[in-house]
Amino acid sequence: MQAYIRNAERKWEPIFRNIMRFRDSNDTDGPPGFTILELRDYIKEVLKKKISDDEVKDMFLDLDVDRQNHVTQTVFVKEMSKLPRQEAFQHAFDMQDYNRDGYLGVDEIKVALDMVGVSEERAMKFFKQVDSNKDGTISRKEFMKMV
Template identity: 35%
Template sequence: MACSEEKLTDIFQKAETSGDGVVTPVELKKLIQNEFGNDISNEDLVAMFCALDRNGDGVITLEEFLKEMSKKDRRTAFSEKFKELDKEGCGKLSKDVICQMLKEENFDDDQINEMFSHVDTNDDGVISREEFMAMV
């Protein structure tokens, strides 16, 4: 279940302890330890922080936090949709599967062909998980 913007703002405010309106790596680590009871390696902390600090200025603003945390929810939804469509479990979706899905959403053939060619970046005639997730 996705967190509401209010809940995400509350989480951000718990992390932002210095009163400057931004979250530093140290504050993020303390939040993870205090709120979730988990320790986090410095390597994982850096990866998480970099994913949230979209402009690379060394701090996370509320706007960055909300945008990226909402994006994570979209990524989860896309991942679940891919699994649902990949009935064979091969990690690829055929054009027929994509056509069927998009026709249910009232896309016409021209729109489907354009979308498929845009997403199938390696032109192999199927949509890989990576190509599908790149749409997020």
């Protein structure tokens, strides 16, 4: 896990610093992270992407998880590192969806968790927590909320 964190930091910290370069040099009292305007300028000027203000806003809101109107380096690295985890969880979901119906039933969860040494009791507790709509199955959306 430590290696994963170090790799994520090496990958995303330079991008964070590049975004921060769009801060007005006179703004010495700015927040300890980038703002929506700095993100917009980075995307448009460095990445040369045509992107609407609404798209920038959506992207920023996804990153600004603590709703401080700025994104710190720690939060940026953590949020940007979620994509590989999400892909791994999607793959795990597909691997356990034996009948390919797009849902995980209680038996599929029990088998999956038994393979990693989780008791049936804990597997049932997990299932009940993740099955948020209480329909007796875990949808991909419910499963991905764990990430």
